[in-house]
Each structure stands twice: as structure tokens, then as C-alpha cells.
Amino acid sequence: MKELIDYIAKALVDHPDQVTVSEIEGNQTSVLELKVAKEDLGKVIGKQGRTARAMRTILSAASAKVKKRTVLEIIE
Secondary structure (H helix, E strand, C coil): CHHHHHHHHHHHCCCHHHCEEEEEECCCEEEEEEECCHHHHHHHHCHHHHHHHHHHHHHHHHHHHCCCEEEEEEEC
16 A cells, blocks of 8 residues: 555655655554655645545555555645
8 A cells, every 4th residue: 555655646746756655554544644845745635635535545445455444644
């Protein structure tokens, strides 16, 4: 899941070298924290949060296959 979000985020931003994804594992849920450069934050979130919502939808579909819940948090 971490590699999936990393790949999508790097494709969206102008500074792909500043994209970091950290994973916090739990028993049934894992949290992915996405950090990007300040000027790329708007590109990752998108208009009215559409891009972020789409990334979360893809993530939930991929995590459902492995029967685990994954949450995406975008850190400023």
C-alpha cells in the first residue's frame, strides 16, 4: 500500500524527491502519512479534495483485497 501511494503522489507533484510516505501499523488498521513539499500540497489534495478522495478510494479498494483497513492522512 505504501508503494502505491508513493507512486501516485510522485506522479502528481513537481518535486517528487520530497515525497515521503510513512506507515503506522496496527492490528487491523494501518495509517499512511503522506508528506509533500508545501507548494505541491494543493496538487495532492486537488480541487475540493477530489484528488485526495480518489487516492483514498484506490487505497481502500486495494486494502480490501488483503482484508485490511488502510487510512491515508496528508500531512502539511
